[in-house]
Amino acid sequence: MSNTMLSIGFPAILASSVHDIKNSLTALRALIGKLESIHQDPKPNEFRQLEFETNRMNNCLMQLLTLYKIDLSQFNLTIDEHSVSDILEDVVAQQSTLLSFGNVQLITQCDDELFCYCDNALISNALCTLVNNAQRYCLSKVLLSVAQEDDYIVFCIEDDGDGYPENLMSSDYKQLPQIDMANGNTGLGLFFTETIAQLHIKGQNRGFITTDNNSQFGGARFKLYLP
Numbered sequence: 294m295s296n297t298m299l300s301i302g303f304p305a306i307l308a309s310s311v312h313d314i315k316n317s318l319t320a321l322r323a324l325i326g327k328l329e330s331i332h333q334d335p336k337p338n339e340f341r342q343l344e345f346e347t348n349r350m351n352n353c354l355m356q357l358l359t360l361y362k363i364d365l366s367q368f369n370l371t372i373d374e375h376s377v378s379d380i381l382e383d384v385v386a387q388q389s390t391l392l393s394f395g396n397v398q399l400i401t402q403c404d405d406e407l408f409c410y411c412d413n414a415l416i417s418n419a420l421c422t423l424v425n426n427a428q429r430y431c432l433s434k435v436l437l438s439v440a441q442e443d444d445y446i447v448f449c450i451e452d453d454g455d456g457y458p459e460n461l462m463s464s465d466y467k468q469l470p471q472i473d474m475a476n477g478n479t480g481l482g483l484f485f486t487e488t489i490a491q492l493h494i495k496g497q498n499r500g501f502i503t504t505d506n507n508s509q510f511g512g513a514r515f516k517l518y519l520p
Contacts, residue, residue, distance in 0.1 A: 308361045315354050322347050345390040349425065352418050356485040359415065363488060370412040370492050377407040377439045377446065384420045384437065388428065397428050402438040409446040409519050415489050416448075416519070422482040423450055423515055430454040434510055444498050448517040456506030457513045486517060495520035 325347065329340045362368035381401045392399055420437070427435045431452035438449045461480055483502065490500030498520035508514040 304361060304364070308358065311354050311357050311361075315351065315358075318347060318351055318354070322351075341390045348387065349422075352422055353481070355418060356422070356481065360485060360488060363492075370489075371414070372410055372412055372493070374408055374410055375413045376405075377403050377409055378405050380409075380413065380417055380420070381437060381439065383417050384424055387417075387421050388424055391425065391428055396433060397431060398434050399424070399428070400434065400436045402436065403440070407439060407441065407446065410495070411493060411519055412489070416517075419482065419486040419489055419517070420448060420450070423486065426482060427452040427454070427513065427515075431512060436508075436510070442518075444495075445500075445518040445520055448519070450513075450515040451508035451510055452512040453508070453510035454512040456508075456511075457504050462504055462506075483515075490517055490519065493519050 322344075325340065325343050329336060329344075332340070359368060381403055385399060385401060388399060391397075424435060424437060427450050431454040434453045436449070436451045438451075440447055440449070461483060483504065487502045490502055493500035500517070500519045502518065503516045505514050506512065
């Protein structure tokens with residue numbers, strides 16, 4: 294049995310397990326939706342919490358599967374032109390449940406005429422994960438803004454928390470994340486976003502990310518640059 298597992302390879306076993314978990318999670322989300330539909334209003338807040346947490350787990354599993362396919366050179370981006378304001382609306386909609394549970398203000402700023410070429414599903418997934426993390430560690434405020442800087446569209450997430458820990462301030466985000474078990478900081482969201490950003494190429498320009506603690510609110514600041 295152990296020789297068979299070694300011949301298959303642990304990454305393949307992990308990927309298969311992730312697929313199984315996603316299938317179970319899909320069934321769980323359907324069951325939650327069914328229970329919610331038959332429950333009398335006003336519905337308990339636990340339904341919203343369950344919906345949010347299952348969506349969060351689904352996003353994490355999607356990131357793991359995407360990274361696995363990229364590692365095997367079996368993944369291709371779906372690049373198209375997208376309205377930046379539409380991307381931000383999707384992110385805010387997915388974060389609305391968490392916002393309703395805490396006293397956190399999510400502010401968005403962007404030009405309605407701004408467009409970018411990207412894989413919308415992956416970029417939205419990455420931004421949702423990072424905004425979610427910002428809301429977890431901020432005090433009361435998160436700003437999600439987008440602007441054009443030279444040949445790049447720049448997505449910026451700022452908060453008023455304590456800032457990024459040292460293990461998430463590396464300039465080389467292509468390295469596997471260093472897990473901080475004490476604080477629950479895995480760095481997977483940054484690693485995934487940097488990997489996806491690097492796949493966005495236009496001419497001589499390639500996407501990338503930066504992190505620092507120079508937020509205008511005194512906390513962490515994350516930037517995603519897309520050519």
